[in-house]
Amino acid sequence: MPKDGGIGASTVRREDIRFLTGKGRYTADINLRGQAYACFLRSEVAHGRINRIDTAEARAMPGVLAVMTGADFAAMGGNPAGWHIPSRNGEAMKEPKRPVLAHGKVRHVGDAYAVVVAETLEQARDAAGAVVADITELPAVVDMAQAVANPDLRVHDEIANNVCFDWGWIEDNRAAVDAAFKTAPHVTTLELVNNRLVPNAMEPRASIGDYDPGTGDYKLYTTSQNPHLSRLLISAFVMGIPENKLTVIAPDVGGGFGSKIYHYGEEAAVLAASRALNRPVKWVADRSESFLSDAHGRDHVTRIELATDLEGNFLALRTETLANVGAYLSNFATATPTFLHGTLMAGPYRTPLVYVNVKAVFTNTAPVDAYRGAGRPEATFSIERVVDKMCRELKLDPVAVRRKNLIQPDQYPYTTPVGLVYDTGNYPATLDKLIEIADFSGFEARRAESARRGKLRGLGLSTWIEACGIAPSNLVGVLGARVGLYDAATVRVNATGNISVMTGAHSHGQGHETVFAQIVSDKLGIPASSIDIVHGDTSKIPFGMGSYGSRSLAVGGSAMVKAVDKIIAKGKKIAAHMLEAAEGDIVFEDGKFSVTGTDKSKTFGEIAFSAYVPHNYPLESLEPGLEETAFYDPANFTYPAGAYACEVEVDAETGRVEVVGFACADDFGNVMNPMIVNGQVHGGVAQGIGQALLEAAAYDDNGQLLTGSYMDYAMPRADDLPMFTVDHSCNTPCTHNPLGVKGCGEAGAIGSPPAVVNAVIDALHRGGHTHVTHIDMPLTPSRVWSAIQN
């Protein structure tokens, strides 16, 4: 039984009170005295040479304080890529400078090339309309195949064929994989598109730059999942502001899904404008700007081949992928299609030989980077679709085929052929659980009932794995990361016994303030209501690497637990002094420090008070105060895994797909708050169904974003989704972090798209439309109907 409000309790989210009553404080809610307003000018063409930007008329307009263009930032550094990915021939990757504002050329629709700052937002917008940009439109390259094939079309003049890198993983295995394909009894080939998505966080990006001319200190309020990364990049790469003169504050943030991990040029621009004007400068993106300039997600074109014997045993897997990185490299853009994708191509299976090739391609489109799942949904989709296709080709049961290829519970630690070591798991258990909770045995009756109503019913399956807790510095360093990926926390016990926890993880919807307090409460035996979780402010938090890659609990939470352990150790020292006992005789339990075998004890509150009122401390051996900081860098990734089933009804007359059932059997390791975990899975699955059926970012041949508003970009709504059946009882605790947790934030978006598509293909086959072997996402009525009609 979980302790009341402790680990394992479905504690109601404390932050929801302020969110639901309109008391949240987002960047747009912050108004500083004397603030001015920024409006960015964004390219209307996908590719163009900037001949001249005439700002004279705009500068003369009422209220205008400054107009800055790319030229004003030309001397500043570029916004760098966080990972270096060499090509398989050993060449370094191509890293064109990503300037604060476009200079010389604009490279995608939405590329900001100037900023107007005025007394009011309206004045800034009016003046922006008066800036005359003489931009010669150049041919745009939008399609990746064309970008690679046509040497005359270049996003960056210095990069022929627009290839950032041509990566092979693992190169040493390539010959063996190719040989296995030559002799394989059966090869299934599938060409597929992982559709480009717009992240669509509920809160658009916003930033306020606030320079203090008195102290020379800069403050940046910004919509970030990762305020320390923004500070690091602005300090060390872009503007050169010393870190001790720059504070980055990410207050309440309304969703990110990856798009707010990164540093964006607008952040540097408002800081520079604030410095120039000696007053705060605020910018809030409108929804159109979000569509155009937030880092998009996915956008892979993949050819995958699976070699098997005739019984469906996997022998080898080979993929070739073109991964769109857009016009510039966003911070994680090079890691997402490689080390978050290629290293996962073994999936949960014992495939002995795997070789992955990824070419990252520049195009005249918005930058593409990690979006909920980040590389792992692409890997899972490719694997689960080709496995399903193979089962149909060989007329094998998709459940039985998966079951016999899954890594078995006694095989851990399991070394994959793509460089990872899975520490623990039980994939057959989640598959069995799925079959139970999705009621596979009742499917035939449900199918018959659907048929009576003229609908085709199908059941689709996906068994998936991901690497989460994006951290181990030792490992990611080998893989090309230019930063360390640990996390940090400070636990400050105040004199009256309440606690402030400063965590490097950032909550932008996840519920950290609730869950992290539950954990500290559980560990220290004091009520959660006495524990405050502080995040999102670089001046308060020791350091942090933010929240993404389902890492907050596994890495940030572990750092917090380490700091709590240090608090307990210090408390024992203090208790030993107060109780006149040996430190080794002190035990800490249920919020009390006791001398073992006696009835002598001190409460946590007494220890805390004593720490700050150290009247008779032996000061040479016992330091006053009760505050501890810990950094945590794990030994390995964590490996959440699960089995998902989707049930659909297809209307063959119209091609409309309705998801009528969705079940998830997940292994997230130990679960801290089941209600929050359920919510994370629900959200992830909703996004996965959105990708599978509704969402697609479409550019025309000229690089104009055609899906630039909700008129044309379809988001999933409540009536597009069924009730989800979610189970996380089959958990195998992570072996290398103190909480035994694995991470749950991205799972739903990773496991669900192939389950949906497999279900639709299954429905069509059961309806006799056996010529349909694949339909690219999103499975709109038009695409499904066209596939049926062949």
Place this chain on the structure above:
Amino acid sequence: MQLTEQRDIKADPAAVWAAILNPEILMACVPGCESMTGTAETGFEAVVVQKVGPVKARFTGVVTLSDIVPGQSLRISGEGKGGPAGFARGGAHVTLTEIPGGTRLSYDVEASVGGKLAQLGSRLIDGFARKMADDFFERFQQTVEGPAETADGTAEGAEPKGGENDPGGGEKKKGWLKRIIG
């Protein structure tokens, strides 16, 4: 977006050709045109007000005539900047062929938009561009046929065909009726 259409005009090719090169006629035919100055040789500067879906803007731009084969074919291109609304540009390759009773005017139109127009109005652009082209050539036909119908009755033979080709030919039917009465 691209479209190919043709329509038969009851006027001889020389008259149609002269009309195409006439800025006053061009201005009268461009829907929403507030002003147009310039010459066929140097190009025209135009101000056009148009609304595409949710985006209404005043476009300032240039109209140029190129690839001119006198009496036979030319290309009309226009590009307008609508400030914060984005830009629109389009072109029509126009070919004149003499037919009994008049001139067959064939046109291949292409149009594209950028900026807010593309992001907010993309689903409306095809229909919008088709309507713009139809309006332009409809007005052009009316303008050219206007003087032709009083000049002589040669257009009468081609009339029923023109009526069939143009579902929105209410205006023209009136002209035909007027001519009979006249």
